[in-house]
Amino acid sequence: MKSSPTPHSSSSPYDSPRTLWAITIAFLLIWLYMLGARTLVPTDEGRYAEMAREMLATGDWITLRLNGIKYFEKPPLQNWMNALSFAAFGLGDWQARLWTGLCGLAGVAMVAYTGTKVFSRRVGISAALVLGSSFYWAGMGHVNSLDMGLSGMMTLSLCGLLLAQREHASTREQRHGMLLCWLGMALATMSKGLIGFVLPGAVLVLYTLWTRDIALWTRLHLVKGLLLFFAVTAPWFILIALKNPEHPHFFFIHEHFDRFTSNVHKRGGAWYYFFPFLILGIVPWLGFLLQGLWAGVGKDKGLFQARKLLLVWSVFFFFFFSISGSKLPGYILPIFPALALLIAVFLERASARSMQIAAILFGMIGLVGLLFINKAAGMGTTPYEIPLYQGYAPWLAIAAGLTLAGGIAAWLLARKGLAGKDWACIILAATGFVAGQIAFLGHDPWGKYIAGTAHIPAIQAELKQPTTPIYAVGRYEQALPFYLQHTLTLVEFPDEMQFGLEQQPELWIPKREDFIARWNRHISKGESAVAIVRTDIYAEFKAQQLAMRVIGEDPRRVIIATPPPVNSAHASSQTIPTASVPPTPAAGPSPSH
Incomplete structure (x- = not known):
């Protein structure tokens, strides 16, 4: 019987299963460990952790809320996945990042599989190395934000299309690949809105115009694909519109058209805004970026031009967000899987x-x-x-x-x-x-x-009852509500919850003088209350001689509490110093309001 070659019969590490498995296991251990190694950082991480906590606590999986207030800026997929993570594993940092971490890993696995099937085994290995180590992809895979969830789902769409349309794909492979593509677009839509299918659709149109591959449109499985797409997306959009008639206009008009065409959210930027993020994000592969893009111009064997599609995907996404009136660093994250495949193609012939x-x-x-x-x-x-x-x-x-x-x-x-x-x-x-x-x-x-986590013990000591109020005066803390498992009452500053407060004005205090009156009522009744106050507002309170105790302070915030009853030995005002580098508090085992 002829013996099979040993794993090390070739001098290339790409041909050694033992080497590849060792790299994969080490990568996974570090990736998973890092999901819980850091505190949740505002704004995104605290926001989406708290929204999921409130979803689980209220049992309402349709109407999204932030700080107990209707919040309709984005669809629910991220919150659903985070809430399920909390339900299964409890509240905590790694649980809040589990979905984005898995989406990042799924992207790496998908480019490896797709690169192998569409190009070669070596391209698949290189694509996984490039994407998994790119600074931006590896970093955002450990941030609880919508950008990695969207990018992971868009990677499913991109890879499904490449797998379906590649040369020599069987009828079954073509059908399954296109259904994966449609599913990816549906989940991307449920992650961040209409861009989940508008941008891939635009890429397909541009690719067709460039290559004149009109026959591609006959291989998209449109009927089955549309049925799958609407089966995934339509139920929630219908249910939330029925429960909240104000949702469709705000979501489809304000959050998409107005956001793209104007600077309504004050998130504008110059035309070159994303170039530094692209340059930093592709490290350590910056030296191959231009060559990888140029590789997309080359012609593939057969009718379908995979490299051209990858180039169109990368360039169009980058251009689209560059001309948008709203810009944030994570917007270009979906281009990195396409760049990884193009760079991997170039690496095969790199000198x-x-x-x-x-x-x-x-x-x-x-x-x-x-x-x-x-x-x-x-x-x-x-x-x-x-x-x-x-x-x-x-x-x-x-x-x-x-x-x-x-x-x-x-x-x-x-x-x-x-x-x-x-x-x-x-x-x-x-x-x-x-x-x-x-x-x-x-x-x-x-x-x-x-995040302000140094102040959590001091705040918790004041929460004598679950109903003890915490006010946010002039600022909103995105992470503290999650760690405290307690919503805040906004004062004077609606932050991003302005639309929700227009629907539910009873949930906040618009005027500072009304807060002062309520604060004094707490004192007169001997009730405990806490307020997280903007530093300049605290100086005004101090000048007005508002009765209060300072229980925490740093350059970003001052935290005050109502004085103890007059017969207490500690009735005088006092300041409790906090450490500059506090330990992360352990989250409680179950969510509550």
Whole structure:
């Protein structure tokens, strides 16, 4: 009997199952660990964790709420998945990031499978390495925001289309691939709205105009696809419109048309807004970005031009969001799977010189980072922030040093033939991924400060009863409601809940003088109450001699409580200092209002 070759019979690591499995397991362990390694950082992470907590607590899976107020800006998929995670595993940081983390992993798995099927096994491996280690994809995969959920679902759509239309796809594979594409568009729509199918549809139109592949439209399985699409999307849109007649106009007109054509949310930016995020986001593969895009111009064998479709997807998405009146960094995240496949295609024919240039560029990023560490450590301007900058500097130094070492190692390996080039790719991926995660991990003290978690013990000590009110005066805290498992009563500042408060004005206090009157009533009745106050407003309260105790303070907020009864030994005003780098409090086992 003829013996099979050993896993190490080839010198290339791409041909060694043991090596690939070791890389995969190490990658998964780090990826999953990092889901719970940091505090939830406002605004997005706190917002979507709290919305899911309230969904689970109220049992209302149709009408979305933030801070107990109707919140109709986005569809419910993210909140549904987070609420299910909380129901299964309890409240916590990693549970809040589980859906986005799985979406990021699904994107990596899909480009690996699609690259293998459409191009070659080697392209599939390289595509997974590129996407999984890209700074933006790996980073956003650990942020509880809508962008990774949307991007993961759009990756299903893109890969489904590529798999269905590839050369030599069987009838069954074509049908299943297109149904996956339609499902991806439906779930993308349920993640973030109409762009879930409008943008892929526009890409298909542009691709057809470029390649003149009109026959493609006969292979889309339109009837089955549309039935699947509406089966997934229509029920919730119908139910929420029936329960909330104000939803359709706000969601479809205000949140889509007005948002794209104007700066209604004050999130504008110059035409070049996304270029820095693209450059930073594709590290450690920046040296291959232009070559990868140029690879999309080439012609594939057969009628369907997969590389051209990937190029159109990348360029059109980038252009669309660049001309939009509303811009946020995460908007371009859906282009990274397409870029990963294009870069992987180029890597198959990349010369040793190209690899070395990319390695040098990556190493230089690390070198520049090391040169500016001292400047970063000295950026603090307040006594509270100075130690945060100083504490973050060593983490950045480690990440920069690893980047420099990875660039040098990849440069040396790139000269050693095909196996050396493959090892150089693995080194770039490994050092880029780990360096990025180290930088994220070191940011956690800043995350705690931004979230205000240092003040949680002091606030909890004042919550004598579940009904004890917490007021948010002049500012809204996005993360504290989740950690406290307690909604806030807004005062004077509606923040992003203005539309919901127009529908439910009884849920807030529009005028500061009305809050002061209510605060004084709490005092006269001997009731406990807490207020998180903007710093300038606190100074005005102090000047007005409002009766209060300061139980927490930092440069972003002052937290006050009603004084104890007059017969208490602690009736005088006092300030309770808080640590600048507090531990993350453990979330309770069950949600409640």
